[in-house]
Amino acid sequence: MARKRSSAGRLTRRSFIQRLTFFGGGVVLLGSTACKRPAEEPAQAAAAPPPVENSPHATFTGLELATMAAACERILPRDEDPGARDANVPAYIDRILQTPELKQMKADFLQGLAALERRSRSMFKKGFVEATPEQQDELLTIFKDSGEGTGEGHFYEILVVLTLEGFLGDPSYGGNKDRVGWRLVGFDTVGTVAMAPPEGYDGPKCLRECGDHR
Amino acid sequence: MTKDAVDICIIGSGAGGAPMALELGRAGFKVVVLEKGAHYKPKDFVHDEILNSRRNFFMPLPWEEPHLWRQGSSGRYERTNSAWTANCVGGGTVHMSGYFYRLKPVDFRLRSTLGEVKGANLADWPISYEEFAPFYDKAEAELGVSGEARPHPFAEPRSGPYPLPPLDVHPIAKEIDRVCGEMKWNSLTTARGIISKPYRGRSACSYCALCGSYGCEMGAKSGTNASVIPAALATGNVELRPKCMARSIEVDKEGRARSVVYLDADGVEQEQPAKVIVVSCTAVESARLLLNSTSSRFPKGLANGSGLVGRNLMFSSFGESRATFRISKQKASRPWLTAPDPFVNRSIQDFYLMPDERFGFRKGGTLGFMWTHPNPIFAAVGLAGSGKEGVFGKELKDRMRAYRDSRILQFEVYGEFLATPGTYVTVEPGVKDKYGIPVAAITMDRHPKDFAATRFLVERGEEVLARLDPDDIERVGVAGETTILQHGTCRFGKDPATSVLDKDCRAHEVPNLYVVDGSFMPSAGSVPSTLTIAANSFRVASQLVRKLKKG
Ligand SMILES: Cc1cc2nc3c(=O)[nH]c(=O)nc-3n(C[C@H](O)[C@H](O)[C@H](O)COP(=O)(O)OP(=O)(O)OC[C@H]3O[C@@H](n4cnc5c(N)ncnc54)[C@H](O)[C@@H]3O)c2cc1C
Ligand code: SF4
Numbered sequence: 001m002a003r004k005r006s007s008a009g010r011l012t013r014r015s016f017i018q019r020l021t022f023f024g025g026g027v028v029l030l031g032s033t034a035c036k037r038p039a040e041e042p043a044q045a046a047a048a049p050p051p052v053e054n055s056p057h058a059t060f061t062g063l064e065l066a067t068m069a070a071a072c073e074r075i076l077p078r079d080e081d082p083g084a085r086d087a088n089v090p091a092y093i094d095r096i097l098q099t100p101e102l103k104q105m106k107a108d109f110l111q112g113l114a115a116l117e118r119r120s121r122s123m124f125k126k127g128f129v130e131a132t133p134e135q136q137d138e139l140l141t142i143f144k145d146s147g148e149g150t151g152e153g154h155f156y157e158i159l160v161v162l163t164l165e166g167f168l169g170d171p172s173y174g175g176n177k178d179r180v181g182w183r184l185v186g187f188d189t190v191g192t193v194a195m196a197p198p199e200g201y202d203g204p205k206c207l208r209e210c211g212d213h214r
Numbered sequence: 215m216t217k218d219a220v221d222i223c224i225i226g227s228g229a230g231g232a233p234m235a236l237e238l239g240r241a242g243f244k245v246v247v248l249e250k251g252a253h254y255k256p257k258d259f260v261h262d263e264i265l266n267s268r269r270n271f272f273m274p275l276p277w278e279e280p281h282l283w284r285q286g287s288s289g290r291y292e293r294t295n296s297a298w299t300a301n302c303v304g305g306g307t308v309h310m311s312g313y314f315y316r317l318k319p320v321d322f323r324l325r326s327t328l329g330e331v332k333g334a335n336l337a338d339w340p341i342s343y344e345e346f347a348p349f350y351d352k353a354e355a356e357l358g359v360s361g362e363a364r365p366h367p368f369a370e371p372r373s374g375p376y377p378l379p380p381l382d383v384h385p386i387a388k389e390i391d392r393v394c395g396e397m398k399w400n401s402l403t404t405a406r407g408i409i410s411k412p413y414r415g416r417s418a419c420s421y422c423a424l425c426g427s428y429g430c431e432m433g434a435k436s437g438t439n440a441s442v443i444p445a446a447l448a449t450g451n452v453e454l455r456p457k458c459m460a461r462s463i464e465v466d467k468e469g470r471a472r473s474v475v476y477l478d479a480d481g482v483e484q485e486q487p488a489k490v491i492v493v494s495c496t497a498v499e500s501a502r503l504l505l506n507s508t509s510s511r512f513p514k515g516l517a518n519g520s521g522l523v524g525r526n527l528m529f530s531s532f533g534e535s536r537a538t539f540r541i542s543k544q545k546a547s548r549p550w551l552t553a554p555d556p557f558v559n560r561s562i563q564d565f566y567l568m569p570d571e572r573f574g575f576r577k578g579g580t581l582g583f584m585w586t587h588p589n590p591i592f593a594a595v596g597l598a599g600s601g602k603e604g605v606f607g608k609e610l611k612d613r614m615r616a617y618r619d620s621r622i623l624q625f626e627v628y629g630e631f632l633a634t635p636g637t638y639v640t641v642e643p644g645v646k647d648k649y650g651i652p653v654a655a656i657t658m659d660r661h662p663k664d665f666a667a668t669r670f671l672v673e674r675g676e677e678v679l680a681r682l683d684p685d686d687i688e689r690v691g692v693a694g695e696t697t698i699l700q701h702g703t704c705r706f707g708k709d710p711a712t713s714v715l716d717k718d719c720r721a722h723e724v725p726n727l728y729v730v731d732g733s734f735m736p737s738a739g740s741v742p743s744t745l746t747i748a749a750n751s752f753r754v755a756s757q758l759v760r761k762l763k764k765g
Binding site for chain 2: 074075076077079081083099101104137140144145147148153156157160161164165167168169170172173181182184185186187196197198201203206207
């Protein structure tokens with residue numbers, strides 16, 4: 001799944017993000033992964049695909065979901081503070097990848113997950129879910145370090161970004177359960193009152209209805 | 215379908231487009247504003263980081279509407295979403311931070327001040343600061359700007375105080391004042407396009423902290439969506455058409471602009487004829503629109519017989535460092551550290567222009583101090599890093615816990631960005647956006663003096679940070695560019711051989727075509743430019759109204 005990318009004169013990810021962060025706020029950080037999108041994919045009608053067969057989940061099969069959840073938990077493991085599972089990050093990722101605009105990201109993510117599973121079987125003779133936490137970390141580190149131009153590196157990047165979105169995003173998207181993520185980074189105290197959306201706010205609905213410029 | 219002709223058709227409703235609509239509407243002319251984005255209302259602006267900052271609520275997704283970016287003319291293009299501002303009614307002024315500075319007199323005569331600079335394409339403005347200043351007054355009053363003028367060596371002359379008193383600031387601002395005083399530098403109040411008191415029916419800022427990169431649900435941020443557009447609509451002469459994407463400007467046999475062809479909200483092609491056409495899509499996107507508007511009369515793009523449309527692109531040179539204060543360590547000596555006030559609003563302009571070349575440059579810029587943005591996902595993605603330096607697991611969580619124990623003060627540099635022959639916008643016919651329109655392609659070749667200046671400014675900013683006794687100082691970068699500040703692609707000037715627009719921002723080659731975003735600026739100044747764009751638009755509008763009334 002390695003993607004060919006030009007190297008000469010390419011901006012590093014850092015300088016790319018740097019250009020996006022001015023005036024504070026990290027405008028559309030999604031861009032760093034989005035950028036790797038292959039050329040000219042025909043625009044698809046905005047209908048969300050039906051749930052995967054034999055799976056109660058929106059995006060993943062049961063095994064995929066378990067693999068993804070295990071990987072998220074290694075990114076943010078439970079210790080004295082809650083981890084990715086405690087915050088319902090897997091549910092967030094399962095749902096958010098239904099966003100029509102993230103179709104390519106979903107395909108990349110599923111491909112990456114399959115690669116992670118294959119690599120686990122070849123290295124440890126067992127699936128990622130059954131591997132020990134140390135083995136899981138070893139694998140994720142390989143993916144992390146495999147470089148910007150690689151599919152593995154790309155998958156790792158999406159995994160981290162989506163895990164952090166699920167951990168620290170508005171709870172109406174299904175993650176950040178009981179605001180555990182916000183509490184971990186102090187978002188509940190830094191600024192003030194008025195920082196979070198009002199009670200009853202429905203982020204996913206806004207994303208569907210007004211966060212769409214067509 | 216061809217619509218009924220109107221007096222003026224304006225493309226884009228942001229800092230440049232909106233003031234034109236207001237002034238022409240007030241003068242009784244029939245105006246249509248075409249805006250590619252949606253018309254959000256204050257209730258649409260909620261503090262949801264995913265919606266506002268990480269999806270296409272404001273900015274297009276790079277795979278639907280990419281910009282191309284390359285380093286040097288032999289570099290390979292990369293798709294990016296940089297160099298976009300918000301696409302909605304109000305444009306980039308909706309989610310801006312509202313740092314509202316004026317240019318200085320020297321910015322209007324940079325060429326005569328610096329002389330010939332090798333490798334740079336400098337030009338003086340065809341007007342002076344003094345001619346321009348009344349329109350700064352006007353823009354500050356119409357939009358609503360809070361500030362306080364403090365004297366300093368590069369202070370630009372003002373006719374009076376700001377329309378509104380300065381916003382409340384965090385106690386750290388006093389510390390910055392103190393250490394600047396120790397160094398004999400001038401700590402200035404950063405003027406903001408945010409109203410500190412109720413103003414013209416708008417309510418004051420509630421200091422909610424999520425400001426830049428969000429819309430303001432109070433209507434206190436002085437985006438044109440909250441100020442100028444409602445006033446324009448109230449004239450009864452302005453029709454705003456959101457979700458209408460201009461594709462090209464058509465010309466008649468005499469080479470006058472005849473109409474704008476656009477795709478409406480349903481994707482249906484429409485044609486809007488007008489006596490005068492005003493373009494204000496941002497400097498990058500306006501160049502793209504003109505370059506895509508080819509005809510037998512203008513085979514290289516509208517108003518581009520000179521080949522200058524898209525040339526002389528300038529952003530703003532960027533550098534940044536951060537100082538971290540650990541709350542647990544500093545709380546005893548600085549109990550005010552955790553005060554919730556979101557604003558710092560301090561700037562330093564002592565290095566705006568250096569007396570000589572001792573440090574490798576003369577034109578420097580501005581340092582603006584602020585707390586880092588509290589967006590938690592954005593912050594955590596930064597903490598996770600990437601590649602070999604990236605971390606996950608316990609290490610990442612430890613960093614997140616340390617972040618909770620921190621207040622992080624940063625400065626941004628707004629440095630001079632000299633125009634060079636190698637930095638420009640073209641269109642790439644082979645790469646199209648979701649509308650099927652060829653996209654803008656940006657080629658970068660920065661001038662070395664700007665890097666010297668930016669590094670110098672970062673070092674000065676770090677001296678300030680260091681004197682504040684933080685627990686840690688981290689340099690973020692010294693060689694970036696702020697691509698949301700865009701200028702120069704249709705320079706104004708006296709000579710049609712060296713400029714696209716005349717002194718009134720009318721195209722030399724097309725007598726009823728105006729461009730009023732940052733494109734006109736022959737030098738970008740070393741401050742964020744939105745107030746200047748709005749002021750210029752008020753200036754152009756006043757000339758145009760006068761001209762149209764004469765017939
Ligand atoms: C996150 C952020 C923070 C910022 N903070 C500051 C700040 O603190 N201080 C400052 O001075 N500046 C700031 N800026 C920059 C500021 O937004 C711009 O300088 C300013 O908006 C430029 O004005 P403009 O008229 O050129 O473009 P805009 O205000 O962006 O308006 C252009 C409009 O044209 C529309 N448009 C484009 N193409 C078409 C088309 N083909 N058809 C129809 N409509 C079209 C767009 O949708 C948009 O609404 C910030 C920008 C961003 C993104
Ligand atoms: S209330 Fe004040 S701080 Fe909040 S978004 Fe509006 S202007 Fe910014």
